[in-house]
Amino acid sequence: MIKNIIFVTLFLVVICGWSDLPFQGNSLCCASEVLYESRLDKGLSNTEAYSYLLIQKAREDKGRARELLETAKEYSPNLPAVYFELARQSFSFSSDGIFEGIDYVRQGLNAYKSNFWWQFNLDGELYISLLISYVLALIITVAIRLPLEQPLLLHDILEDKRKGLFLLSLLLLSLFGFFALLAGALFLVGLYLRKEDRVFVYMAFFSLLLSPLILRVADTFLVPPSPELRAIVAVNEGEDNQYALATLKAGKDFPSDFSYALALKREGDPLDAIQIYKALLTRSASPLVLTNLGNAYYDLKDLEAAKESYQSAVGIKPLPAAFYNLSQVYRETLDFAKGDEYFLEAAKLDNKAVSRFVAMSGKSPNRFVVDETLPMSDLWEYAQGRGRIFGLSFSLAAALMIPAFFLVNKKIKVRAHRCKRCGAIFCSKCSRNLIWSEMCPRCYRFLIKVEELDSRERIASILSVYQIQTKRRRTVKLLAYTVPGLGQIYSGRVLTGLLFLWLFLFPLSVLVMNRHPFTGLSPFVQGWLEPPAILLMGLAYLFSIIHMRRGISRGWL
Template identity: 25%
Template sequence: MSKQTVKLLGIGLFFLASQAALAAPRSMVPAEIEQAWFRLTGTLDPLNPSALRDRTDELLQVASRLELKRLSPYAQALVLRSRTLPPERKEVVLREALRLDPKSPEALFALASLQLKSFSVAGIWTTLKAFAAYGADGRLVNFRRGALLLLGVLVVGLLGVVWGLASLARVFPRLWHDLMELGGAWKLGANAWVFSCFVVGLPLFLALDPLWVLFWLFALAWAYFSESAKVIGGVLLVFLAAFPTLLERASRNLTHPTDPVTRAAWALQEHRYDPLALVELEEAADLFADDPHFYRLKGDLERQFGLYEASLLTYQEGLRHSPQEPALLAAAGTVHYLQGNYGAAVQLLSEARDRGFDPVVVNFNLSLAFAHLYNFRDSDEAIAAARKASESRLRQLTRGRDNQVILQSVSLDEAEGILARKDPVLLLNRGFLPPPLSRERTLLSPLTLAPVVALVLALLHYLVRSRRTGFALACTKCGRTFCSRCKLSRESQTYCTQCVNIFLKRDMVAPELQIAKHRQLRRRQIVHQTLRRFFDFFLPGFGQAFYGRPLVGVLLMIPAAFLLTASTLWLPHFVQPLVLQAELLPIRVFLALLWLALLVFAQLQRHPER
């Protein structure tokens, strides 16, 4: 390679490095914590458990001097490194990862799987902690909401459809009986069944749409439900009408990441080390250039990472836009205190106090700053003012932090206020807000219109028939359908004529007829027991709830639905991708065994025939 080529390459590399330096955010990663991490990585290859523990202590000591309690990126790196190790050493690395981030769902799920593989009872407790960590982690808030909403919609929708079809099958003979009676009243004779078929399949003849047939039948059958079933059926129709909108909202949350402002607020609330949140705030600075609260958010995050100079510059930029903002004055004074500039801290904190900032926080911090300047009289007056403002709150804020300055950060509500003050169109164009819902896929969807129309038709059908002809009933003994027009006996309103003669009157009934009736009842009981066991196998408790034991059924259905959904859908598709593709098979097997125990319990329940 010639010297000229080398010079050109050198000039090009220098130019690229200069451009990268200009494009890099002003707030860089803190050097002290990165150096401690690099020293820790030296103990991983080859793995030295004692040295790893010592380096972890060193890293935690550095983090404790800042405001960091969760070193999530480093914990994730240890989780990835543990996958290449044998089980004994893997557990050592995972426990060190949990020291770096005690609420890391990645490390907890990996440790729970490892413990369950070895049949350790501690794996059950670790699994519960992993689920709790997954449900509370701020990084996953949008995805978690979307996933839970999607799974809830799918599970409730599936259960509702199965319940609706089973209820429809139960009352359909009564509906058919009334249609045949109506055909007879209109003197259709042998063509009454043709009329009944035409009414049942009316949407199919008009629009060739089988989906509308189901809603049409459900609307006609709704009048034959019991009072509680009518309420459930109405709620089911309303839920099905909202199903497309809920599905669209869930899928939108799944595909839209958390905006930088909310992500930074979560990092502050959880005291998490999240350098990418700071980078995203730098990229969004032009959008919130006129909002002083945004500068406070960014400065608080830089202060949490130990970047005091960068945070001071950010606070000063915010004060340039709003010189009298008390929160920015107090935040800048706090950073000056942390740097040892107690005179500047007193000046800024005093100004923040005069402008109405939180008297408990600002007076306590002022007392510490005055004490470092040996101005004990003003220090005593400041601490007395803090106690006078709220002594109980002062004790709460300073518990375990004696002689340490109170560090306040932007809350999640304040972060929402930062977003609320901006034009939604600007936020939408920059990707801070998810796209609006499509009206064609939500409000105008056929699956939205059909349940609404079905609910209106169900109410009209019920009101018209209840005032004119009434509804057919089913014998509570044998299940035979009858109505007031075809029933001869009046001794019972719930028994058919045959059951009244056999079981109530008990006179002039042939023995052969009694034997045939008892055989019929036995067959009906066997069918009901078979259906109950089938429904209980589909979902433990569903058969119990559908065949006369609603309390036991609901108590079994709720945990069974959660266990089945978590094992088959939630863990493999909505948790595993977010926890670094951790091996969750032992946890899924454990949940499946719990579901199997509920299944066995439901099948062993004795269910007396009604």
């Protein structure tokens, strides 16, 4: 009971941020060592709460930082925060410091493979940031282009009243919510874009088509984790057993039953664990279940039944834990030759895992033989099953809008244009003249057919065009220097501008989301994301300006 109180206290200290708790040297270290050993006896190899506390203390005590962090790594070998802090502490501008820092970063990234919540936070942060930045990029694109295309639409409506149905459709779509309004606005904007830029409209409609799937994945990260998911992760990552016993029930699903049985065995109830494992085996012959069934038999000192279970497990799939457990059981029966043989088989499969088994070995049944846990893929599958199922209304709307957009663009032969020189609105129907190089009839007369105007009128017209284009260039440059992609979108290079804008908004969203972990379980943000995010923003900004300046020099405007 006292040990549990100590652990809970340490956990609260870390989560609540009580970093000013006095660090009483050897006394606390001895208590933590006792706690750590007792947790290993329960099959719990991760003590993340204490590791977080050690990281905090390492930041305060620079002289002992390395020692404290190495201890934190021992207590929580799959905690990325430990390795990132080691990288920060060990980094220097010497060659050794650089390579050592890089190696710790590599180890930290590798630790994500074995830490569900850190991986969950990372994937959720990137996915939601990608989604938010994409929607924001579409909204900004529409906000810039719609006022520019509105005069063209009004001109077409005056020429052909039937085209007023497009505007009426937009008003009707607005009744179905914001995203329906956005889709309608994209439809209208796309009618007046260049052919290559219409790709972004199809891309948006295709995203809308997949919206139920996209939203369900997003819901997985946004909905607070269920108690069952927390319990399953806690058991399989060696953090806690009691929460699983209080939360999970047998006979629900494979992950829950497997985790519940594992917690029962670790807490000294192998008989009930055996019953659950046998029930699971009636569904499918899982080598994970067979290995843990053998461990439960070992707990009961039924060594022959344990051997049989391990042999069945390796017969289905060679597992390092099953071979290692066989070696332990055979050594227990003094058959050292067989024990060594199986030990070597385990080492061949995964030498690092076997080294870890040996390091944690002890007299307790939970340490003498090694439990199998659910792979990360199973935890993800269980987590993704929590997402809500969304309606198909947006998908059906997108399924109709994609062919409609294609057919409308193909059918409309006459549509309004904006003069590339003076910005006047015209179409081939009202001007009765050939549209030449996106030039209105007036500009065509004084720039191409110069004989139709006297010199004064022509010079005045040229000056007027020059002033208009100068104003447009200033607007484009201002937008380009404000946010990447805005200049391209305004000047009519919508697809390119959208990509630059998205590349800028995505890392910006990552920086914002990085301060708000999804699970709320980690007191540390994933700070390693911030430098590459800032770098990507800078590159997007730089290349956008270079691209915009080259475009202006080539006569985009």
